[in-house]
Amino acid sequence: MQQKQEWADIGNLVFQSNPDFEKIALDIFRLQYNHNIFYKNYVDALKVNISEIDRTEAIPFLPIRFFKTHQVITGSFSPELIFESSGTTQTVNSRHLVKDAGIYEKSFFSGFNRFYGNVKDWCVLGLLPSYLERKNSSLVYMVQQLIEKSGHEKSGFYLYDVEQLADVLATLEEQGQQTLLMGVTFALLDFAEKYKLPLHNTIVMETGGMKGRRKEMIRNEVHDILKEAFSLNAIHSEYGMSELLSQAYSKGNGIFQAPPWMRIMLRDEEDPLTIKNTETNKTRGLINVIDLANIYSCSFIATDDLGVLYTDGHFEVTGRMDNSDLRGCSLMAL
Numbered sequence: 001m002q003q004k005q006e007w008a009d010i011g012n013l014v015f016q017s018n019p020d021f022e023k024i025a026l027d028i029f030r031l032q033y034n035h036n037i038f039y040k041n042y043v044d045a046l047k048v049n050i051s052e053i054d055r056t057e058a059i060p061f062l063p064i065r066f067f068k069t070h071q072v073i074t075g076s077f078s079p080e081l082i083f084e085s086s087g088t089t090q091t092v093n094s095r096h097l098v099k100d101a102g103i104y105e106k107s108f109f110s111g112f113n114r115f116y117g118n119v120k121d122w123c124v125l126g127l128l129p130s131y132l133e134r135k136n137s138s139l140v141y142m143v144q145q146l147i148e149k150s151g152h153e154k155s156g157f158y159l160y161d162v163e164q165l166a167d168v169l170a171t172l173e174e175q176g177q178q179t180l181l182m183g184v185t186f187a188l189l190d191f192a193e194k195y196k197l198p199l200h201n202t203i204v205m206e207t208g209g210m211k212g213r214r215k216e217m218i219r220n221e222v223h224d225i226l227k228e229a230f231s232l233n234a235i236h237s238e239y240g241m242s243e244l245l246s247q248a249y250s251k252g253n254g255i256f257q258a259p260p261w262m263r264i265m266l267r268d269e270e271d272p273l274t275i276k277n278t279e280t281n282k283t284r285g286l287i288n289v290i291d292l293a294n295i296y297s298c299s300f301i302a303t304d305d306l307g308v309l310y311t312d313g314h315f316e317v318t319g320r321m322d323n324s325d326l327r328g329c330s331l332m333a334l
């Protein structure tokens with residue numbers, strides 16, 4: 001009963017506008033160390049003195065690859081959702097067991113509202129063909145919920161019927177309707193080749209992913225093509241993954257901002273246990289993520305993404321660590 005109350009108390013604090021991030025993160029670390037068997041074993045294997053962990057920089061981050069081989073759960077539960085990473089037929093997919101779908105929904109709705117306002121003011125269009133063709137996609141779940149919550153009659157997924165999508169966008173533009181088009185990169189490029197539509201009331205958001213459908217391109221190339229096709233000044237992006245329950249967003253130029261309950265740190269490329277000092281602007285390294293919403297799995301994830309971190313907390317994703325698997329949003333060379 002005491003454990004449940006501790007989780008409830010922390011959970012109520014996570015999504016506040018300005019959470020006491022340091023305190024909450026340290027509280028979550030101690031609870032996850034005590035109740036996540038695999039994470040505890042990992043931390044113990046590092047011979048870390050738990051009593052000396054008094055700041056987030058000292059918390060051990062779990063390599064993301066362990067979601068492929070182990071159940072990373074805190075406590076004991078039957079999951080409401082199971083999210084799996086995308087990848088190729090040659091890769092093993094990660095599995096994230098989500099105890100409470102409500103936590104994920106709270107996270108992405110709160111994040112969307114923070115960066116884009118009330119979803120009910122939007123028409124939400126999803127162009128995610130590869131994701132819709134497989135089960136257990138966290139991205140599809142999120143977009144589906146945004147579509148439903150928007151309540152707009154034209155909101156929905158557009159699998160391969162790009163002609164209908166073009167017609168819908170043209171109609172929405174005529175109506176002056178605020179619209180969000182979220183698409184996997186290769187599908188947006190395919191769409192841009194067939195239709196040149198000036199989109200004055202529409203945000204185009206790419207979620208990454210070439211899926212071997214097209215030649216690899218750097219992000220700037222992709223964005224330039226999309227901006228020209230749709231007469232836009234900027235292309236937005238989403239940074240998320242199946243192992244996390246929170247997302248960061250970019251409103252242009254590949255510069256991402258995380259919500260208050262998500263923090264980006266950079267680790268040293270040669271020493272994975274060392275967090276880089278970010279007092280100087282544009283620090284480069286491998287991306288670690290603290291996601292306070294990951295209460296029932298692990299909130300401290302060492303990703304395989306290379307990045308740049310600015311002193312204001314904004315960040316860029318610049319590539320992938322050598323020999324890491326190609327997955328979903330990372331299948332586009334950055």
